Amino acid sequence: MKSIAKTGILLLAALSFAMAGCGSKAPPPEEGKIPVAVSFGAMEKLTEAIGGDAVSITVLVPDGTEPHDFEPRTGDLITLKKSRVFIYNGMGMEHWADKAIRSAGAENQIVVNASEKVTPLLLEDEEEREEHGDYDPHTWLGPQEAREEALAIRDGLTAASPENRELFMENYEKFARSLDELQEEYRKKLEKAPRKELVTGHAAFGYLARDLGLTQESVEDAFATGEPPARKLIELIQFCRSHGVKVIFTEEMMDPALARTLAQEAGAEAETLSTMEEPDSDSYLDTMRENLEKIDRALR
Ligand SMILES: [Zn+2]
Incomplete structure (x- = not known):
């Protein structure tokens, strides 16, 4: 009950902001492309690698803002509502994601928690845990973990747009190979x-x-x-x-x-x-x- 009330208040706030003329600054998605919202820069890069020309990506966390500290505004909720797919990193990186998804209330939206299958890294430092939660959220900075995330993104995009299945498959295969090579380059050098x-x-x-x-x-x-x-x-x-x-x-x-x-x-x-x-x-x-x-x- 409490969370429903909270969501209601958020929605009301969202509406009153919207009526005050504070709309989304995001450009409308390009015609014929799948509108995809992503949380921050790294998710944009991974989504680009898989979605290619089939997707039109909007990044919610703006330039100069720490994704850890981000709070979505009305315009972001509107962007989220209009998106066919929402891709976020997870593992505690976007503490705001669940609430934003509920508040935006988009119907039939595909939501991808990209790091869901990554083997988590337990944080040992107590203060780090207080800030980030029990696990290190920076999964995308490991090539093998990024590969796992790219797979989740591939599946999410395919669910949203089965007609592009071949394209996403091909892009994923190519990207996964590049990530394996990258991992090898890191390993050999280091x-x-x-x-x-x-x-x-x-x-x-x-x-x-x-x-x-x-x-x-x-x-x-x-x-x-x-x-x-x-x-x-x-x-x-x-x-x-x-x-x-x-x-x-x-x-x-x-x-x-x-x-x-x-x-x-x-x-x-x-x-x-x-x-x-x-x-x-x-x-x-x-x-x-x-x-x-x-x-x-x-x-x-
Ligand atoms: Zn960070």
Whole structure:
């Protein structure tokens, strides 16, 4: 009863916003294409790889917004309602998804929880768990996990548009092969790396680390604990020094000053890795290869 009441209030709010003229900013889907809403940048890249020209994708989380912190607005609910398919990552990445789906109330919509079949990575850090839930939500940053997600997306798109079945099958087969090659490229390069410690600003590379035998230390963690930041920072600097860490990675949306300062103290450089949490026009494979180059250089 409580949740129905809540949904009702949300819908009312949505309506009054709509009547105040606050509509969706998303362009109308291209004629003849399947309207697909996705949560954030990485889901757009994976959906593009499978849907190709048959889909018209709208990304809900805008540029410059952390998907972790996103709250859908009226325009987003309208976009969602108009979409034939909604694709989100899951694993706790989009805490807002369930409520948004209910509030939008689209009929016969195909909803894809892309990471549903990914083997979850349990988070050990207590503060990380408080922020993200029990499992690391950044599944798409591991090529094998991305393959699983692409499969779920293929099935979702096929359910929505059986007439495009052949196309989605072919695109998936091709993409899955590329992901296997990518995984091999990562494995071959990183297996030769003398260092195995990846130091990142935002602990988003847990799946990559798990699958490729790396460990991830995060700058964010140093600030996420209840201990005084200075002490944790000193620990991290000592860690970097004793492990000969040459590069500390930041992500596009993180304050680069923090990583720079830390890098200086640790005698390392600061460099950027893409977590694909923000939308951009690069493909999934290109972004992952660019990340690999940087990780490879950092671990040599
Ligand atoms: Zn993240």
